Amino acid sequence: MPADNTSPNFAPTLSSANAGSDFAMPTVGYGTMLFPEPERAVGLVVHALESGYRHIDTARKYGSEQWVGEGIRASGIAREELFVTTKVTEEDAHAADFARSVDTSLEALGLDYVDLLLIHWPQSRVPLAETLGALAKAKRDGLARHIGVSNFTIALLDEAVNICPEPLVTNQIEYHAYIRQDRLIAACKRHGLLVTCHVPLARGTLLGDPVIGAVAAAHGKTAAQVALRWLVQQPDVAVVPRALEFSEIEENIDLFDFTLSEDEMERIGALRDKNSRLVDPEVRRPVWDVG
Numbered sequence: 001m002p003a004d005n006t007s008p009n010f011a012p013t014l015s016s017a018n019a020g021s022d023f024a025m026p027t028v029g030y031g032t033m034l035f036p037e038p039e040r041a042v043g044l045v046v047h048a049l050e051s052g053y054r055h056i057d058t059a060r061k062y063g064s065e066q067w068v069g070e071g072i073r074a075s076g077i078a079r080e081e082l083f084v085t086t087k088v089t090e091e092d093a094h095a096a097d098f099a100r101s102v103d104t105s106l107e108a109l110g111l112d113y114v115d116l117l118l119i120h121w122p123q124s125r126v127p128l129a130e131t132l133g134a135l136a137k138a139k140r141d142g143l144a145r146h147i148g149v150s151n152f153t154i155a156l157l158d159e160a161v162n163i164c165p166e167p168l169v170t171n172q173i174e175y176h177a178y179i180r181q182d183r184l185i186a187a188c189k190r191h192g193l194l195v196t197c198h199v200p201l202a203r204g205t206l207l208g209d210p211v212i213g214a215v216a217a218a219h220g221k222t223a224a225q226v227a228l229r230w231l232v233q234q235p236d237v238a239v240v241p242r243a244l245e246f247s248e249i250e251e252n253i254d255l256f257d258f259t260l261s262e263d264e265m266e267r268i269g270a271l272r273d274k275n276s277r278l279v280d281p282e283v284r285r286p287v288w289d290v291g
Contacts, residue, residue, distance in 0.1 A: 012026070
């Protein structure tokens with residue numbers, strides 16, 4: 001049976017200074033990048049929803065939208081209880097291509113709208129104003145309730161906020177305990193945007209870290225739970241970890257029955273000086289901010 005709203009694994013929601021009173025994005029979402037074979041994918045989405053997740057993060061580029069839609073329908077959970085995010089690839093940055101991509105995503109998902117639509121990556125060969133205009137039109141047409149960007153640098157974020165016809169609510173970025181993003185996070189805060197963290201566990205590379213391990217042992221939690229808790233305990237930060245095992249799905253949302261001390265937050269925060277960027281595709285990366 002689906003989890004109910006009294007479940008300890010129900011993630012609290014975040015609001016955005018730029019969104020209306022109907023905006024409530026769950027702090028923990030289920031990420032579906034590099035998803036497994038179809039026969040397993042639907043079951044993983046269903047299990048996430050049964051475990052208390054109400055935010056599912058997908059993208060046209062991931063190839064997981066169909067399985068997300070099937071999982072939602074198989075779960076029996078009402079559409080209005082869910083928060084679904086998808087993204088338009090930079091290859092569809094021109095307005096007409098962008099609109100077709102949104103229609104294709106909704107068809108694959110089997111939904112009339114998504115709760116959050118993001119520009120997946122910036123595209124230097126297409127005027128940003130054109131892409132943002134198409135993003136805003138999708139919102140005005142009722143295909144997306146809210147809009148945002150992903151992998152935008154400070155300069156790109158400043159430009160986007162200034163020219164987008166509709167308010168943006170988040171920048172989805174690589175952020176975890178092994179990368180320092182202080183300046184970009186400050187820019188998001190300045191613009192009233194939430195930070196959504198992709199690869200929040202650094203693709204598993206930080207799970208053997210001795211600092212995180214010691215904190216986890218002190219709380220009777222796993223390294224993954226401590227690393228995720230460190231993120232969501234920061235103001236206006238959400239996470240969308242991927243998990244391919246039922247146990248990991250349950251583990252990644254079980255974050256709200258403990259609190260890290262100020263000293264523990266600082267000890268883990270010091271690990272950011274490693275500055276290990278994992279998502280850095282040469283064909284689409286912008287010039288990244290430092291620090």
